[in-house]
Amino acid sequence: MDVVKVLDAKGLACPMPIVKTKKAINEINAGEILEVHTTDKGAKNDLTAWAKSGGHELLNYEEESDVFKFWIKKG
Amino acid sequence: MTVNSMSSKEIAKKVFNNEELFILDVRNETDFQDWKIEGHNFDYLNVPYFDLLDGVEEIMDKIPSNKEVLVVCAKEGSSIMIAEMLSDAGLTVSYLNGGMKEWSEYLEPVKVGSLKDGGEIYQFVRIGKGCLSYMVISNGEAAIIDSTRMTDVYLEFAESKGAKITHVFDTHLHADHISGGRVIAEKTNATYFLPPKDATEVTFNYTPLEGGKNVMIGDTSINIHAIHSPGHTIGSTSFVVDEKFLLSGDILFIDSIGRPDLAGMAEDWVGDLRESLYKRYRELSEELIVLPAHFMIIDELNQDGSVSEKLGTLFSNNHGLNIDDENEFRKIVTENLPPQPNAYQEIRETNMGKITPNVEKQREMEIGPNRCAVR
Numbered sequence: 001m002d003v004v005k006v007l008d009a010k011g012l013a014c015p016m017p018i019v020k021t022k023k024a025i026n027e028i029n030a031g032e033i034l035e036v037h038t039t040d041k042g043a044k045n046d047l048t049a050w051a052k053s054g055g056h057e058l059l060n061y062e063e064e065s066d067v068f069k070f071w072i073k074k075g
Numbered sequence: 076m077t078v079n080s081m082s083s084k085e086i087a088k089k090v091f092n093n094e095e096l097f098i099l100d101v102r103n104e105t106d107f108q109d110w111k112i113e114g115h116n117f118d119y120l121n122v123p124y125f126d127l128l129d130g131v132e133e134i135m136d137k138i139p140s141n142k143e144v145l146v147v148c149a150k151e152g153s154s155i156m157i158a159e160m161l162s163d164a165g166l167t168v169s170y171l172n173g174g175m176k177e178w179s180e181y182l183e184p185v186k187v188g189s190l191k192d193g194g195e196i197y198q199f200v201r202i203g204k205g206c207l208s209y210m211v212i213s214n215g216e217a218a219i220i221d222s223t224r225m226t227d228v229y230l231e232f233a234e235s236k237g238a239k240i241t242h243v244f245d246t247h248l249h250a251d252h253i254s255g256g257r258v259i260a261e262k263t264n265a266t267y268f269l270p271p272k273d274a275t276e277v278t279f280n281y282t283p284l285e286g287g288k289n290v291m292i293g294d295t296s297i298n299i300h301a302i303h304s305p306g307h308t309i310g311s312t313s314f315v316v317d318e319k320f321l322l323s324g325d326i327l328f329i330d331s332i333g334r335p336d337l338a339g340m341a342e343d344w345v346g347d348l349r350e351s352l353y354k355r356y357r358e359l360s361e362e363l364i365v366l367p368a369h370f371m372i373i374d375e376l377n378q379d380g381s382v383s384e385k386l387g388t389l390f391s392n393n394h395g396l397n398i399d400d401e402n403e404f405r406k407i408v409t410e411n412l413p414p415q416p417n418a419y420q421e422i423r424e425t426n427m428g429k430i431t432p433n434v435e436k437q438r439e440m441e442i443g444p445n446r447c448a449v450r
Contacts, residue, residue: 015153018125041439042149049103050125 083181091380124153213293246324248273270310278428306348307333331448332395361387
């Protein structure tokens with residue numbers, strides 16, 4: 001996967017992971033992929049719903065020793 | 076304009092008093108659909124916080140100016156952000172202190188009756204989740220039934236009443252919430268009673284509570300009489316307190332009955348459920364006041380916030396007690412059941428002592444409504 005930007009949102013509580021993700025996605029081009037790391041459990045449902053409502057595509061999701069990783073393709 | 080913090084206790088009061096409130100719930104739509112703050116006179120608007128990051132202009136005309144406004148999210152962070160944005164736009168609003176997480180854990184004690192010789196029985200209404208637990212107090216001693224994991228609330232309440240907790244009961248092995256019974260028993264040296272048929276896999280010591288047994292609380296001997304009433308689980312046990320109150324656990328609710336499937340045994344237990352509701356309960360006095368372990372909808376609350384009804388009234392009004400045909404009964408309680416409670420298998424394992432998740436994990440497991448009934 002061709003990731004153009006990695007956002008480290010670890011240790012941040014809601015709403016910051018989404019606020020930062022939104023900012024980061026504004027800085028990349030349509031079709032490019034953003035990788036997000038967060039430790040906030042609520043982020044999974046929220047990022048999924050946010051990506052959908054913003055027309056982005058959640059390509060993949062992984063959980064690795066309490067860190068949640070998301071790959072979002074900008075729509 | 077200012078942003079105020081509103082506590083779960085204040086909101087519980089508004090529910091009990093049928094007050095008006097406008098709730099702007101900024102969680103995502105599926106979470107809101109699944110579970111929200113219920114009140115008779117509450118109005119709702121659900122717009123996820125992440126759709127409002129660029130501004131709240133688009134929802135300003137949907138927020139009434141003549142009602143108190145509460146912004147709600149899962150843990151409070153997003154609701155503070157949105158409340159501040161609304162405040163900057165000129166509105167006076169509050170946010171829910173601690174979010175739905177705190178709402179789910181809030182317990183309101185309501186006195187539901189007096190027992191002989193000055194004894195009292197309290198119902199602890201877990202209004203956000205619909206769980207009901209009980210404390211029987213008599214002459215300096217207290218018994219707790221179906222406690223939640225918020226054990227400090229019971230310990231402090233008993234202390235404020237000058238009562239020592241001597242007996243702790245669970246009517247059955249719970250699948251929707253984590254029991255505080257074992258923790259309370261350990262902290263107070265009380266005896267922890269469980270129905271042995273539900274406790275075959277538990278990893279800790281307990282005292283088996285068989286049907287027919289009587290337990291006395293306080294010297295004035297408030298009698299707690301156990302009746303084996305299987306169906307929701309195989310061990311489910313009801314209690315008659317002071318010959319006046321029927322603690323029905325998850326067998327009988329005000330407007331619904333227990334579901335038999337949460338331990339994966341719907342087909343096997345439906346006969347037991349029928350027997351408990353249509354034979355064993357029929358042999359009891361219709362004057363008993365039923366005190367269940369759950370409510371499902373806010374309409375089941377009495378005016379003082381308590382949840383109770385005469386057994387005789389339930390025999391005439393509760394649909395689940397009025398299905399004459401056994402096959403139809405079987406069908407209703409085994410088919411088209413509502414979704415199972417969140418993480419119910421893990422909750423059962425926690426209550427057996429097989430796993431010991433940390434508090435944060437326990438909170439997460441209990442998210443959502445209780446869903447132990449079938450209507």
